[in-house]
Amino acid sequence: MLHFDEVLVKSSEVKRALNVSLPVVALESTVLTHGLPRPQNLQLAHDMEHAVRELGATPATIGFLDGHLHVGLNEAELTRLANEKEVYKVGPRDFAAVITQGACGGTTVAGTMFACRQANIKVFATGGIGGVHRESSFDISADLQALATIPMIVVCAGAKAILDLPATLEYLETMSVPVIGYGTDEFPAFYSRESGLGVSLNLKEPGDIVEFAKAHWSMGLQSAVIVANPIPIAEAIPRSEMEPIIEQASDEAKEKKIHGKELTPFLLQRISELTQGKSMQANLSLLLNNARLAARIAKAIRAFDRRRVI
Numbered sequence: 001m002l003h004f005d006e007v008l009v010k011s012s013e014v015k016r017a018l019n020v021s022l023p024v025v026a027l028e029s030t031v032l033t034h035g036l037p038r039p040q041n042l043q044l045a046h047d048m049e050h051a052v053r054e055l056g057a058t059p060a061t062i063g064f065l066d067g068h069l070h071v072g073l074n075e076a077e078l079t080r081l082a083n084e085k086e087v088y089k090v091g092p093r094d095f096a097a098v099i100t101q102g103a104c105g106g107t108t109v110a111g112t113m114f115a116c117r118q119a120n121i122k123v124f125a126t127g128g129i130g131g132v133h134r135e136s137s138f139d140i141s142a143d144l145q146a147l148a149t150i151p152m153i154v155v156c157a158g159a160k161a162i163l164d165l166p167a168t169l170e171y172l173e174t175m176s177v178p179v180i181g182y183g184t185d186e187f188p189a190f191y192s193r194e195s196g197l198g199v200s201l202n203l204k205e206p207g208d209i210v211e212f213a214k215a216h217w218s219m220g221l222q223s224a225v226i227v228a229n230p231i232p233i234a235e236a237i238p239r240s241e242m243e244p245i246i247e248q249a250s251d252e253a254k255e256k257k258i259h260g261k262e263l264t265p266f267l268l269q270r271i272s273e274l275t276q277g278k279s280m281q282a283n284l285s286l287l288l289n290n291a292r293l294a295a296r297i298a299k300a301i302r303a304f305d306r307r308r309v310i
């Protein structure tokens, strides 16, 4: 039988960092293959990796190439994934199909978290997590299932604003997933800093976030800890401005009968058109912001662990 370790390919850089317990930040790739247009996608991948390195951590962008799950992609591999024509959006249920077909794919938040568990990476930065959708009943992202069962810190700008945010937060509560507001009492709404919804607690210091996560896991809980980092003020779009646009895009999706895994990419793309690219700029900015915070948290984990050993 095939073993996960035969499918998982760690880059030499990531392998080295993990072997000596250096801070590593995982980055997903659905955002590159399905979330952003070319050439902004590859540019963003570079920018995120650069931001993580600048802060002294090792980036591990995760994705499928020829049926192998790469943890850490080199320059040529990243370029290939960002430009590949036949590319899947890979959540955990698609793993076997991609592996047996020897295909390429961008891993979603859930897919990336599965790879992280196997590779023992504890910190992950994304844009916005998936959640409960508004327009179709029972469209609940597999991201929520992964967040409920994989113990790691996930930095995001809240859940994507296209979702039913109250329902998404209720689900996270049901599944015992804490949601830390990074310096805020309000759950950020991806493009917007405000949502009118609360978080479990408000923390600002990476060291405090790590201490919280370690306490959470020491109780035997297996769920992730979400760090919800509001989009930088300069690129934030007020919720009142976004809401009618999201509603229009959602209505169009309904009319066109777009559902399943096509829904999120359709909505992101349509909202970008309707805002003349403003929402995409916001998306790029929050992704970079999250990569930076994740790098600081990964370093704080290392500091915490060292203190424990000494």
Ligand code: PSU
Binding pocket: 028, 029, 030, 031, 034, 035, 036, 107, 108, 109, 110, 126, 127, 128, 129, 130, 131, 140, 141, 142, 143, 260, 261, 262, 263, 264, 268, 283, 287
């Ligand atoms: N964040 C972004 N853009 C994206 C995504 C997240 O800024 O495209 C992706 C993530 O990979 C997430 C996926 O896992 O959208 C959710 O898709 P779905 O709702 O079909 O589960």
Ligand code: MN
Binding pocket: 139, 140, 141, 142, 260, 261, 263
């Ligand atoms: Mn879905």
